[in-house]
Amino acid sequence: MMQSNTPNTHLPSSSLEARPIVSVRQVSMVFQTGTVALKDANLEIAQGEFISLIGPSGCGKTTLLRLLADLIKPTSGTILISGKNPEEARKSRAYGYVFQAPTLMEWRTVLSNVMLPLEVMNFPAGERKARAEKMLALVGLEKFTRHYPWQLSGGMQQRVSIARALAFDPQLLFMDEPFGALDEITRENLNLELLRLWRETGKTIIFVTHSIPEAVFLSTRIVVMTPRPGKIETVIPVNLPQPRTFETRELPEFFQIATEVREALRKGHGYEVTE
Amino acid sequence: MVVQPSKPALSRVLLDWMLLVLGFGLLLWFIAIWWNQSEPASDAQKLLIWGGFLLAALGIARVANQFVNTTNPVIGFTPAALTLLVVVVTAEALLRAYQVPPGLIPTPSRVLSTFFAVRDVLLQDAFQTVVLEALVGYLIGCGLGVITALLVSRYVFLERGLLPYATVFSSIPIVALAPVLVKMVGIDWQSKAVIVAITVFFPVVVNTFRGLTEVSPLSLDLMRSYAASEVQQYRWLRLPNALPFIFNALKLGTTLAMIGAIVGEFFGANGQGLGFRIQIEAGRFGFDIVWSAIIVASLIGIAWYNLVAWLERRLTGWHVSFR
Amino acid sequence: MTRISPQLGPMLVVALIVLALYWPLMYLANIPAAQRALDTGAALPCKTAFECATQLRSPVLPSPQQLWNGFRNLMFPLNSPNAIPLNAAVTALETVVGLLLAALVGFFFAIGIVASRAFERSLLPWIVASQTIPVIAIAPMLVVLLGQYGVQGWIPKAIIAAYIAFFPIAIGVAKGLKSPDPLSLDLMKTYNANNWQTYLMLRFPASIPYLFTAFKVAMTAALIGAIVAEISTISFQGIGKMLAENSRASDVVAMWVIMLSSAVLGILLVALVNWTERLVTPWQRAKVAATPMPKQARVSKQEGG
């Protein structure tokens, strides 16, 4: 059951100065099959952060994202997005969502795929095309507006879906392993582009991955999650200099933080066989 | 360097066409000498006809390879046109050689000349059968089918309570309905329209429902993340997704509609219609007129099918099947 | 068994609603007819139009009582040449033989279409066109023609059934034969498999699910073909013959009974295909059990509502 939200509840002390854009308190999710997908999760995310959720399969990272997006409802606990409950947030179109797969509508061209949310949200007709074209330029696909999705590579399709998520200018971006199916080279390029986008737009991004280097490279903070039951093991800040470049991956701090993450994952027995 | 597939030698190409021309020549020559004969041909001549047919068929099989890679639809149709021509000419020659009575099978030339003689009446018949009966019934049946599928996909109760029946009903031989419906609705065109509507209804419901529900779950999540209303969800996701499925049913429906209308007329017609004409003339051994009516029905059927297929390409050009 | 239970309730409710609507509808349809019959002085065993509505000889909609009596009259004795069971069996035989014949022809065309572009170019347009020819028009000719060569009785009907059933099979099997992914075809190439082996080991097995899907459509088509053939040609047995006969005799109740029986026959024949499919392709069953149908679509929608 959802608990009633009281905006003036005392916030637990944290290192964050800004008012949190996302706040997760004591959230648990138990599926009908009895699986405990998420247990007592607590998390505060500030405006402009890039948060990665990392962990092995079954640790509840996608569940957490889907809970934030109001695609499912929590069994217990409270979630606030910009002070609203997730359903209100969804209805006020507070976030964009990028799925594991591009999820493009095969009957629409690249341009009209990006225009889809604008049509759904009744943006003025004149504005839609301009916005969509701008977003496509942002992801470097301005030359492919008239193509159909199947004419693009997987990486390009995923860029279209990012452009689509940005099209209506939400403050929050939820990304669920968006680059999971791509090859390493494409993935690194897209990582850079994503960071550029993040800097240029000032969005808050919550990013699900199970790649440690990717998480370290992208994030301002890494939320390490462990399975059975799914829970937040620890939150590791990433204080690598901005803007990050290819060279960032060569820094000793990069490896240090990566090791920290790996150890946190191991601590939660994430990779050990448990009976 | 890319090796181009070598073009067949010119002499080979010529040989293939020679075969074809020789086969046609044999058949046409026989038809010419037997045009006014009323005696069966000799065994040697019959053998010659079969030989001509085989030569022409072999010729087509080889010539067709030259048309395989063309994108021009008219040129690409050449092998099919040649096939039809060979079959028609062979039929003409064989029917003349064996002197098959026109009361059993009329020769193609006889059918064609009859066709021109009776074309006006056949066009009137076609109007009654195609426009009033098949088309009206088709539009009603398809329209109701899509609406039903929308409702069924929206309400789980309807899906569970109605859809199993629709699936079951689509395996019912619709012809069995025809006499009952003609009795119920009367012998005018309306009864045939009802038969056609029922015939096309069930495939449309079943197909459209599949199209509306076989949507990727991620796309549904996406629509939800946009807080899209249910109407928007249908408008932007489910209906476009269902279009290829709907068009499959619509294409299937064109032939079902023609057959439904014609069969319906067998159980009573008000003096017009292709089914009426076929029934009357078949009873009189007027098979030249029966075949003329068949030609009209087929031409309309093909045109109708292609019209729907054209619409499909226009509206669902994005679909896998057109890549 | 638990799998059908969620449907059972709603199906029963719908059936009950239809039944409940049937009575008023029947009266609505029949009372004017009954009134007319009474006005013209027809001798009926009833006095008011309301009373007569359930007893008309040619009702617009037959009353349940009439239907029940019709069923009793037409079902027994089981082996009577005028009862439904024997005639339905004859029609079923024609249909099944027609389907097998259609499978043979369909496979031939499918292989031709897949194996040779020249074949496809020369014949496919006419295969499609053949379906627009109303089979009912050529049936009488075909039957007389076949009769010349001693082919009589149920065989011509099976051939006519095959004529309209081969098309969905040809198209479906062609799709199936083309369905193996390029990688599997490349794999066969690495084994240096010849064409025949590729068909036998890869393309045919891959086409089986498509074949059965096509069979379900084709079975209904074949049944329609058999009935149409019986109606429009010389026939002394079969559902179509009963239909024609009772249509000529204007026995409306009998026509309803035959129509409903042919519906049951159609359902049974399609069920036969389903059953054969389960028997022939056990791996499909296992797959279906392992991965339940993608019903997430439905789940998400309910949440969204």
Place this chain on the structure above:
Amino acid sequence: MKKWSVLWVLAVFVLASLASAQQNLIKVNLQLKWFPQAQFAGFFVAKERGFFRAQGLDVTLLPAGDQSPIQVVQSGAADFGTTWIADLLTARERGIPVVHLAQIFQRSGFTLVALKSSNIKNLCTDMKGKSVGVWPSGNEYPAVALFRKCGLTSSLDPRATNPDVTAVSYPFDPSLVFPDKVQLVAAMTYNEVNQIAGLGYDETKVDVFKLADEGINLLEDLIFTTERVLNERNFKGSGLTGRQVAARLIRASIQGWNWAVANQAETVEKYVLPVCGNTCKGSGTRADAKGHQTWQMAEIAKLYNAGATTKGWAGFLVPADYQASVRLLREQGILTKDPPATTVDYGPWEAATGKRARDWK
């Protein structure tokens, strides 16, 4: 005991079939023009009273619905058939080698029925612009001949774009179209006239126009076969020629017909009612099956007991009647040329009756 009686019946049946096998009966299929009813009483009598068997024939009487009996005989599913003369002659003109063997009915029973209130007094002058209900499958020729004779085009003519008369085809039951859809409806004197009466329109309310009175006396029920059967040297391995079998069939049939017409009540009771099924009642008639068939038998007798039959020449096709039918069909353009002489073969009838056609006066 019931059990035993069943066994007895079985035993008798087996013995009977053995006996028939010993007799080497020749299996013959005779295609009737319609469903079993008194219209074919003579054939039922010949079968059940053993007239066929006495001729060494085991005759199966096949019922018919839509299909033309000519198609059935031509396809070989039946050896002989009964049909109408217009059918036979048009089929012959289209190259189907059918041969007329014996003429059962000597008069036409085809009529058109109109409500008195519709004010149709003279067919030729009043029919224009009207709808006429006819049966398909070759049963429309008498009506076509009438339309042509009156100089009217009809929708049955595939060359008439704006027909004077709309011919409505329907599945034989007049109640489907009369009197709502058509002003005139085809009816046989022996069947549909009573069905129309059953609709509430008896003789006081309708006019019955007999086409014979309008000069359209096209002969109806006759026995025919194909040249192939007739010229068979060894009919189904029986050792008899096709002609001999035809002669035996005609002999037994005439015998059956004479008996039936002489013993109408018994014929209906014993030989018609047991074989006629659903169609027996004549849909819509006021009478029950027995009443309808008794009435039909009487009407049929009138068509049989006319012309040549009254002179003791039952089954004889009177050359003058035949010529009149041919002339009529030629005049109306239904036939384009005279049928060949082989269309009528008196041989089997002469062999069956011992009379000679040329002796007819």
